[in-house]
Amino acid sequence: MIEVKGIGKKYGRKHVLREVSFTAEKGQITCLIGINGVGKSTVLKAIMGLTPVASGTILIDGRTVSSQLYDKITFIPDSITMPPNMTVDACMQFMKDYYASWNTKRAAELAGFFKLNGRDRVGELSKGNAAKLNLLLGLALDVDYVLMDEPFSGIDMFSREQIASVFTSHLIEERGVIITTHEINDIEHLIDKVVLLENGLVRREFETEEVRLQEGKSVMDVMREVYNG
Ligand SMILES: Nc1ncnc2c1ncn2[C@@H]1O[C@H](COP(=O)(O)OP(=O)(O)OP(=O)(O)O)[C@@H](O)[C@H]1O
Numbered sequence: 609m610i611e612v613k614g615i616g617k618k619y620g621r622k623h624v625l626r627e628v629s630f631t632a633e634k635g636q637i638t639c640l641i642g643i644n645g646v647g648k649s650t651v652l653k654a655i656m657g658l659t660p661v662a663s664g665t666i667l668i669d670g671r672t673v674s675s676q677l678y679d680k681i682t683f684i685p686d687s688i689t690m691p692p693n694m695t696v697d698a699c700m701q702f703m704k705d706y707y708a709s710w711n712t713k714r715a716a717e718l719a720g721f722f723k724l725n726g727r728d729r730v731g732e733l734s735k736g737n738a739a740k741l742n743l744l745l746g747l748a749l750d751v752d753y754v755l756m757d758e759p760f761s762g763i764d765m766f767s768r769e770q771i772a773s774v775f776t777s778h779l780i781e782e783r784g785v786i787i788t789t790h791e792i793n794d795i796e797h798l799i800d801k802v803v804l805l806e807n808g809l810v811r812r813e814f815e816t817e818e819v820r821l822q823e824g825k826s827v828m829d830v831m832r833e834v835y836n837g
Pocket of ligand 1: 619624642643644645646647648649650651
């Protein structure tokens with residue numbers, strides 16, 4: 609389980625996170641939502657130890673974040689970080705050489721699933737294919753937790769659907785996923801839990817199925833309720 613306990617974060621004088629607490633379980637998809645600039649990416653980076661927090665603690669399976677935990681967790685940023693002249697195959701080879709947790713079989717399966725051509729260069733990929741490769745490079749690692757920042761940003765509906773279908777496939781397995789997205793409609797049916805951020809705080813944390821059954825509300829309904837007061 610990932611436990612975020614009362615984290616606070618300032619950039620200069622800007623207080624982005626005041627006191628953010630939530631948990632994300634293994635085997636579940638937890639979605640961080642909130643308007644632009646609320647601090648969703650900052651939370652993911654804090655979990656990875658990529659940005660220091662001013663207060664609070666973060667535990668991954670009961671342990672504080674350290675480089676040893678990188679065999680347990682991976683972060684898929686909102687755009688691909690591989691050099692533009694590298695081919696898809698070279699990116700996969702690089703990951704294989706660099707990470708002991710690289711799973712060659714799953715990588716090949718994902719490349720087939722996304723219909724990526726190994727000879728294409730990163731810089732020449734369409735936005736959708738670059739997003740798919742980015743996802744592949746993270747999901748092919750044998751880790752327990754995957755953090756994804758806006759995997760659907762700027763891509764067409766069919767690519768979004770294809771990416772969303774990965775979430776219900778065996779390729780995700782029993783991993784814990786934390787995702788940030790503005791495209792709730794695409795993945796509403798896949799999300800187990802929602803953490804709604806507002807003004808540096810968690811405004812609501814809920815299980816989607818529970819809210820659906822008990823209150824008859826969708827995630828969008830809850831979001832409208834919160835943002836429209
Ligand atoms: N390195 C930085 N230096 C200064 N301010 C930053 C830095 N990174 C983020 N911020 C600010 O912190 C706030 C939260 O940013 P963050 O990217 O976490 O939000 P977000 O919810 O992920 O936004 P979006 O939905 O637009 O992706 C924003 O106001 C942003 O301008």
